[in-house]
Amino acid sequence: MASQQTRPARGMRDFLPEDVRRRDYVIGVVAAVYQRYGFEPLETPALENIETLTGKYGEEGNKLIFKVLRRGEHESSGETDLALRYDLTVPLARVVAEYRGKLPRFFKRYQIQAVWRADRPARGRFREFYQCDVDAIGSKSMVVEAELCAAVSDVLLALGFAAFDIKVNHRAVLTGLLSATGIPLPFHGTALVAIDKLDKIGRDGVRRELVERGIGEPAADAALDIFKDGVTIEQVRGALTGRVEALAGLDDVRQIFELSQATAAGAHLRFDPSLARGLSYYTGAIMEIAVADLPGSLGGGGRYDGLIGMFSGEDVPACGFSLGLERILVVMAERGMFPADVQKPSADVLVALFDEQTVTGALRLAGELRAAGLRVEVYPEPDKLGKQMKYAAGKGIPFAAILGGDEIAAGQVTIKNLGTGEQVTLDRAAAASHVLERRAPSARLRASGASARQAESRAPSPGEEP
RNA sequence: GUGGGUGUAGCUCAGUGGUAGAGCGCCGGACUGUGGCUCCGGAAGUCGCGGGUUCGAACCCCGUCAUCCACCCCA
Structure with missing residues (x-):
């Protein structure tokens, strides 16, 4: 077998005709919905100068940047000066900083392109994968967050997803709550990792892990008291007394919920004070999409009012949402959610x-x-x-x-x-x-799988998937 | 990055120390202007790779690579 040599590089994939049709179908739905919201298309290069990317994603992200050796003077030294883009948000921030004067006051763009991470491949995780980003630049209003949530909800509904949650939190609420429990700032990250496992290992498991990670028992108990399932905005407000920034963040969250009542996202939002998100550039609201049968998320986003300023020196408010194409495809394939004519x-x-x-x-x-x-x-x-x-x-x-x-x-x-x-x-x-x-009738000669409508009608109950 | 499983024909896999197998697919024929059903025949693998143990290794041991699962992290 010559298969060792002909296999694509680790974590990379070839897309055969059937794969491409499915991808094109989903991409088409995503783009159509985004356009309906007035977002405009943008594309940026696969390669960025390495300093564009470093320092934007946090410690973990820095390690996962795919570095590229430029041909020429640096070839012998091994010094890398280019890198494959790690996400679509940082390139957008660079573009906004570069063309600010030419762009509309509220620049709304969507971008569906590959990104690369030097990660270890797993189910639904690759080294080269597509993201479908929508971002709105230039406004601090929570109308932006609400519209982004509405847009991704419309996408998921159009694809046939019925049962999904958009978890919402806020960076300031998160740090406010952790501080309120008595967990010192340097321990916030490690504490969140443990808290995040609440549904997996239970209260006792989380408590044990918190203590193991050096957090005192009183603080651990206080944390478990706040970070529990179904906690309401009002309950959290009580825990944040006197913390001005956190309360302002919580009010942002409240606004997002209120505004979303008028949109398709309303029925899907869920306040989750333990939601953290790995990327370090988020400054305000953070969101993440969860579906029952996928351990990871289908996508996520948030507000990053400081990122553009890292390039231009002038802070410009911005907020975005990113859908993971590969994750969506994995779930749709397992549930048979593709319409019949995708396989024509x-x-x-x-x-x-x-x-x-x-x-x-x-x-x-x-x-x-x-x-x-x-x-x-x-x-x-x-x-x-x-x-x-x-x-x-x-x-x-x-x-x-x-x-x-x-x-x-x-x-x-x-x-x-x-x-x-x-x-x-x-x-x-x-x-x-x-x-x-x-x-027309015979075009479905070999068609198999359920149509989107059928998938929707039987998708609602989580846990019953084949 | 850590732990575990798996690598045998194009695909799915059987084969636990004595000459390499099945089903499906593929090719040919029955059917020389017509696919699907049936029957007959055929091609096909240095058993992931490298080393070791043995008279003898797909099988046991060591290493290595790939892949899957769990953890970590994430889209």
């Missing part, structure tokens, strides 16, 4: 090659059918007809056109329906319309 065959008609003498005629026929709007593949060799039929059936092509000596002499063509086995010999001029009239 590559052509409507296969023009068979009868023998060497009829090749030109076959090519001419293919041209006529294409001109009539059909997708037509010409079988490239005059194999036995049986083999050609088998090939067409194997590819799911619903019709075969046969042009032998008899047909040519009579100015006719034989059209065979591979689905029903019926075949008719008719005038060439009538061939295209014959197929067009029968194309």
